[in-house]
Amino acid sequence: MSSTAPTILIVDDEIQNRKLLEALLRPEGYFTRCASSGEEALASIAEHAPDLILLDIMMPGMDGFEVAVILKANPATSNIPIIMVTALDDRSARLAGLNAGAEEFLTKPVDRAELWLRVRNLLRLKAFGDFLQNHSVILEQEVQARTADLQRFRSAMDATADAIFLVSRNTMRFVEINATACSMLGYTRQELFDSSPAEIGEVSLEALENSYDNIIAGQKIDVLVDTTIRRKDGTYLQVEVHQQAQKSGNDWIIVGVARDLTERKESAQRLHQLAHYDVLTGLPNRTLFYEALKNALIQATDSDWLLAVLFVDLDHFKNINDTLGHAIGDELLNQFGNRLVQCVRPRDTVGRLGGDEFALILLMHDESSYPTLVANKIREVLREPFEIQDQEVTISASMGITIYPDDATAHETLIKYADTAMYRAKQAGRDTYRFFTAQMNAEVLARHDLEVALHKAVENKEFVLHYQPKVLLKSGRIIGLEALLRWQRPGYGLISPHLFIPILEETGLIVRVGSWAITTACQQIGQWLHGAIGPMQISVNVAGRQFIEGDLEGDVLKALLDHDIPADLLELELTEGSLMVNTERTITILKNLKTRGVQISIDDFGTGYSSLAYLRRFPIDKLKIDIAFIREVTTNPDDAAIALAIIRMAHSLKLEVIAEGVETEAQLAFLLRYHCDQIQGYYFSPPLPLLELEQILLSETLDLVGMADSNTERQDELPITFKSAPQ
Template sequence: MQNDGASTMSVVLVEQPLILVVDDELHLRNSLSALLGLHGFATVTADGGRAAIELLQNQQFDLVLLDLFMADVDGLQVMDSIIEQRIDTCVIVVSGDVSIDSAISALRHGAYDFLRKPYEPDELLLKIENALIKRRLEKENRAMNLQLGESERWYRYMVNSSPDIIYTLDGNGRFTFLNDRVEPLLGYRKESLIGQHYSALIYLEDLESARYILNEKRVGDRASRNMELRVRHNIESKLLTLEFSSFGMYEEGMTDQPARHVGTYGVAKDVTERKKAEQIISYQAYHDQLTGLANRILFKDHLDLAIAQAKRNQKMLAVMFLDLDRFKVVNDTLGHVIGDSLLKKVASRLKGCLREGDTLARQGGDEFTLLLPQIEDREDAIRTAEKMIKSFDVPFQIDGHELYVTISMGVALYPVDGESIDNLIKNADIAMYDSKAKGRNRYQFYSGRMNVSFAEKLSIEMQMRKAIDRQEFQVFYQPQIRVGTGRISGMEALVRWSSPLHGSLSPLEFIPLAEETGLILSIGEFVLKSACEQAMLWKNAGLPPLRMAVNISSQQIEQDGFCDCISRLLQEYHMDGSMLELEVTEGALLNDGEHMIAKLKMLASMGIKIALDDFGTGYSSLSYLQKFPINTIKIDQSFVRGLPSDPNNVSIVTAICAMAQGLKMNLIAEGVEKSEQLRFLYSLNCNEAQGFLFSKPLPGNEITGLLMRNGPLAPPAFYLGQAESNFQTHKVG
């Protein structure tokens, strides 16, 4: 293709190289264009330097064949213009001047090569081919450099934007690279750490462990390690926990020699907050949150170990079951806050009576268990029991109240009173009830005759069986409110027993026996039916549909036909599954885990919501919370009671709220009795609350009146810090 003259500057859209031929002699331009055309090159011609410059400004050429001496603008000026305007092309000078000075001058002005006229066609074509190859390589090199530069910029951006520390160490363990994350996380300028040994960061007690990961020299499938190490902050006096993932770096040697270790690279992730949350959850799994004592799980672990040691050493051990006398009176007259303070002081006083190696645990409520491992005889147990009883001669001073408290204790000895964990605890419990029956403030050793005292328990059981037929059970309802609005969001169904023989009994007084005897199945079915019926009565009366929460025991949910039973209830009362929420305890989840997951998922498929009740009083790992289809977590009232003054309760509730929000679960706080508790929960974005601050449990007809008001049970302005006296609350009961 040939185009002659500056007046014809159309862009040549061809894939083959485009060459500009510049000569003021027409026959030379034409012959050169013809030669190039025969060899597959596209050409454009210019009859002088000025036309060439104009073409170069408007069109991209791969190569310029340029004559030096032309009438208007000579070749050297054309090359100067190419350089000044940074035109991307390659120039071969084709000139009749045979002097060496002309060639040198052309090369100094940027020419790639110099060809004297006349020339051989093959010589010209070879120079053109070489010039085009050079130009192609230069373009590829520039493109590669641009790509590498862009890749490096992205790499640096990603490395320095990482939320984790990225590092490399040389073979001696000294830092050779750190990303920008090290300064905001640890307070060190990264430049100050380059060349420093990693031990400058690692906490002294973790240095030995650090050597196993930061001196990583393994290869193959095991060429990496993960480990948590404590690291010192440069400015603040604190330790952070980082999770290190480390990989060895190697330099390939000769084929018959192993690769040489040259250093380590890896990532360090800040897991400090996660570790704190795990420690809180781990602690509450094995400790009582109110007193700090061991809980039942930890006590049984210690007892199991003590039995094995006693058996091996042919020694005795003692298990004591302790109960505060008339503690219910303290709770009922002075309130739960005083009651909890008393329990903490009791725990402290009991610990002061023990030997090193003894284990004191809180079973729940006002009950404690004590393990005395490897005693010589029963006299050792007697001395400890008498010392504890004697310590209670001194009254407790709590918030201006002087409280005299006594304890009743039962003692079971290994191996005479039992050789298993459950038998020893059970028999100590029986002995404790015997000491109460004999006047309290004493201790009793277990004997077989004490089983007779369970006649009273049988009496209650018989009364309970009759109560089902006599319809002595009644369902009360306690509102659950939205913390942000104060309006009712749901109801919890709670069973009460009005016994002609025993009077009005709370669930704590008969539910444990109902579970022990299996009567909980009949009682639970009654509560479920009553709750569903009441929920639909409210809905059919034109009230907004409410979520109805019902407590379900592990025995109920473990029944083979439980899901079918729930399905039939929903059909019978024409109730949408989304209106029903079933509350299960942490202990129930741990029984037959996979089977339980399947049942709960089946319930969830009906639209039913699942709530985890009394969260924090048992053991729930994060994996369980993720495996089960749980919608709601209920914070146990034992943690709410101390808010916002008790730092332990504050830490626990804060952690639970953060965890629930992270898992996108609804959160309900139980036992809210004070406005400051409510304000604190609001500050943590807790979703819902229930407790005496809003309403005590009430019969269905009284709740109906409450719902008819359609007003908030707690004013939303509570949370804005205004004085309580400014509000007219709708609290009932």
């Protein structure tokens, strides 16, 4: 209700009447305004609505009835109470007034007390009516706001990817459900309202009531459960449900938010599969294999059983990948995995550790011959070729075996020892198996020490080059030298390359050391070239890895430039094996170097598998007959035939040929007779340290006396003397 004084509009064409009414009302605390006609009254009301109108009926122009009808027809003014003031006192006038909308009547002359009472009552009614109207407007606004809130809440609920259920504890029925819940379960909203949570869950109504009561009892706790719910089609869904209880009057509402776990479970399973199983073969991978071995060891310890670890590595698998392609290589690994599984009992474990490495765990009660049995079975199943993409592929495997508890008790040691034994099987010629022995371990440790020492040797520059002369048979003069690496190992003296070159190659250190050998040889050529000795060709051995990993071409060109030497004074000696590795890159490097004038020689020729036709792809100048054929060239007809064939083939291809490892006069005679171009061996000189070699070069004491003009047809007639004794 308004706190200011009410305003009363007095409408009368007679000024005395207006004045009289004003005089009666003002002392009562009312504001008054006056209008002298119906039209003026309507204009005044439109401008500012009064709280009550005293309306004369009989007025010129628009009369009181008309004014009342207009005001009551307008919603903005319909609630203003009207008291009609009239001299007319007949019943029909009163009825017409009421019909026009007037609330009360006063008859002129107006009775003061009646006026005050009627005015007061009507104003009270008006105030109450106003209050009701305002209140209902507010209520309506509130309802609208709530409805909009609810709509937003519904939309948000429906938009979430989780299913939301509101359940009344009293009725145990759904009171609200979002769209996701409907789609997740395959029900319509109404179907869910018609059912109960107990009907779609996996627990009974009683159990559900208990669980809700527990939630209510600890109402602040957000309860999370993994459960299954049944879809309309009868299938079950794995869900994770968060539940909370909310008080609602006398009831509790359980708010449940359910998340579909299918995808999460599937991706967790996928992750687990990826993390523990090898994608190619489906076998346990290294991680799972190690886990399985740990568990098997516990089982073996508890049951006092034996356990064997078999390490299996395919022989020359890389060749299959290189020649037949990775797709065939992968399929071979897959099929091999299947065959391995067939070789063991169900309780044994087969895993793929990576690449072409597989491993087996064999649990044995007391059958100590079982590992041998399995190893032989594996060899046997490999006799059958693999059928891959219409190709028959044959492969063998090398295996190493360790036994728990005899060899070791820790899982990692067992695998390491099995690997060591496998390596031994490879060394023994492949396609076989070896049991681990303590001796192998000592060798592994020694080998490890050697690796560490070699790393230090590279850092501390502990390598030197020795040089072995090469003699041109026609002239009997030294026409070149082979640079041979020696390791001055502190405390051990001079170490032969046989003992460390393979390790340098395996560790990759050969790339740095090989590069150093080339630089040192070129530096030496440069020193001699500009000194008393003059031009002297040096050949340097190059390992296969230098073509793949290092910058062989860059190293050679830099060394030639740095020491200002003609390229043909440097010769590179490559084994057949190194030519087989990464062929295209090797050919490119060799061709580039050959174009510059660098000489290329094939070392140990005859021991590899390459045909001469294959070798013709490479820009070769010279072949070196392997020492293995020279050793018995005078006693073994086969070796003699091979040596001879190599000399003839080389000459027919316009290549020079050199024999290495010549120790005897008889060997020399043979090679002279069959026109081998050059000779290298203890017969003339062993590899020598720089200073000794320089003395020989300067004094030319290494001479084949009379050889140039000797009769080369008869070996026993060769008048050769050698002035430098072999070591």
